[in-house]
Amino acid sequence: MGYDVKxxxxxxxxxxxxxxxxxxxxxxxxxxxxKKCMFEACTEEGxxxxxxxxxxxxxxxxxxxxxxxxxxxxxxxSEAPIPAGSPRPRGCFRNKKxxxxxxxxxxxxxxxxxxPICKKA
Numbered sequence: 001m002g003y004d005v006k007x008x009x010x011x012x013x014x015x016x017x018x019x020x021x022x023x024x025x026x027x028x029x030x031x032x033x034x035k036k037c038m039f040e041a042c043t044e045e046g047x048x049x050x051x052x053x054x055x056x057x058x059x060x061x062x063x064x065x066x067x068x069x070x071x072x073x074x075x076x077x078s079e080a081p082i083p084a085g086s087p088r089p090r091g092c093f094r095n096k097k098x099x100x101x102x103x104x105x106x107x108x109x110x111x112x113x114x115x116p117i118c119k120k121a
Contacts, residue, residue, distance in 0.1 A: 013037075023120070029071045038068050039119035046116035051089045051108060053118035059091045060117045063102035066092030069117060070100040082106045092117035 012034035014026045020037035027038040042057040053059055060066055070077035075098040082088055082101065087109030094100045096113045 027068075027072045029068065030074060031071070036068060036072075038072055039065055041069070041073075042118040042120055044118075046089070046093075046118045048115050049110040049112055051110075051116055053116055056121055057118040058121045059089065059093075060119050061091035063092070063104055066100060066102040066117065073098075073100070075100055077101070087111055089114050089116040 014035050020026060023039060024037040025040050026035040029036050029038075039060060042054055044054040044057070046053045046057075046059060051059055060069065067077045069092060075094070078099050078101045080101075082103060082105070085106065087107040088101075088103040088111050090103055090108040092100065092102050093114050093116050095115075100117065
């Protein structure tokens with residue numbers, strides 16, 4: 001029995017009318033057939049070396065959402081540990097080469113060349 005595209009698309013939550021949680025929107029993820037719910041990214045970036053995000057935005061503090069964002073943005077995500085005791089922006093951040101990581105254990109704080117990933121508040 002063959003399947004056509006409409007049968008496959010109908011299995012996606014978005015096409016079945018499933019709403020994303022508050023503050024999230026359906027986003028195309030590379031390599032995934034269905035869109036996934038993800039935070040709505042801010043149009044402006046967070047300030048380098050801080051945990052500060054533009055007005056109306058806040059940093060992404062969920063590591064699963066951080067990894068999903070890396071896929072959506074088309075950038076690599078690293079699960080490599082951050083050097084012990086080394087401060088980084090809290091939650092999701094990127095470096096100058098757009099390697100995205102999530103800080104959930106180390107101290108929150110400024111680190112040169114690190115930018116917080118921000119979502120609409």
